[in-house]
Amino acid sequence: MERLAAFQLGGQHPLYVKYDPVFDALIILLVSPQTETVVHYVDQHVGLLYTPDDLEIVGLQVEAFERSFLPQHDSLQRVWRLSDASAELKDAGDVILAFAQVTPRVAQEVARATEPILGKAGQAFTRAVAYTYAA
Amino acid sequence: MAGREEEVKAAIERPTIGIFSDADFPERQIYYFLQKEKKRYLKVVVQFKNADEPGEVITAFTTDSPKKGEKMVWPIFDP
Numbered sequence: 170m171e172r173l174a175a176f177q178l179g180g181q182h183p184l185y186v187k188y189d190p191v192f193d194a195l196i197i198l199l200v201s202p203q204t205e206t207v208v209h210y211v212d213q214h215v216g217l218l219y220t221p222d223d224l225e226i227v228g229l230q231v232e233a234f235e236r237s238f239l240p241q242h243d244s245l246q247r248v249w250r251l252s253d254a255s256a257e258l259k260d261a262g263d264v265i266l267a268f269a270q271v272t273p274r275v276a277q278e279v280a281r282a283t284e285p286i287l288g289k290a291g292q293a294f295t296r297a298v299a300y301t302y303a304a
Numbered sequence: 305m306a307g308r309e310e311e312v313k314a315a316i317e318r319p320t321i322g323i324f325s326d327a328d329f330p331e332r333q334i335y336y337f338l339q340k341e342k343k344r345y346l347k348v349v350v351q352f353k354n355a356d357e358p359g360e361v362i363t364a365f366t367t368d369s370p371k372k373g374e375k376m377v378w379p380i381f382d383p
Contacts, residue, residue, distance in 0.1 A: 210367065
């Protein structure tokens with residue numbers, strides 16, 4: 170977890186959040202999306218993403234996100250609905266702006282929701298996410 | 305998944321630890337292919353929208369183990 174700790178010490182750093190609507194998975198990364206990662210499942214929905222070379226945790230992958238995970242977490246569901254308000258926005262620029270504004274909140278809520286499952290790694294991840302900005 | 309097409313094809317043709325059903329989506333099948341040199345698996349998710357149509361690969365990524373809740377529907381491939 171050295172890299173997670175370094176994220177906190179190094180000040181603000183970019184946060185990458187992507188939702189794949191076909192796979193129904195939310196991916197949160199504290200490193201570039203081009204970074205090679207491996208999924209280590211901790212339960213039926215949540216997987217830690219780590220880099221294979223140094224085994225450092227750099228993100229989270231939540232599967233069956235809208236189908237199963239979201240309904241179990243009320244506060245996350247409320248924040249997620251804000252990002253889903255895109256249908257009422259005027260153009261693509263508005264959509265991107267709206268998602269960028271809620272992205273850190275979504276990441277923070279997901280980190281909080283997964284903390285009990287992830288234990289110490291989850292606490293470190295939550296702290297690391299708190300020092301991010303939407304990339 | 306880009307650039308890993310051959311590996312994805314191999315996973316579907318010769319899944320190392322059989323074919324699994326997804327934990328949350330019954331219309332999906334999961335194929336695991338052992339990357340021996342790395343001691344990890346390529347996981348390929350295939351979605352079948354209709355029973356009479358071919359499935360579609362919707363994602364593929366590396367994992368170190370199968371996921372809880374997945375059930376084996378076809379046993380190990382061993383020619």
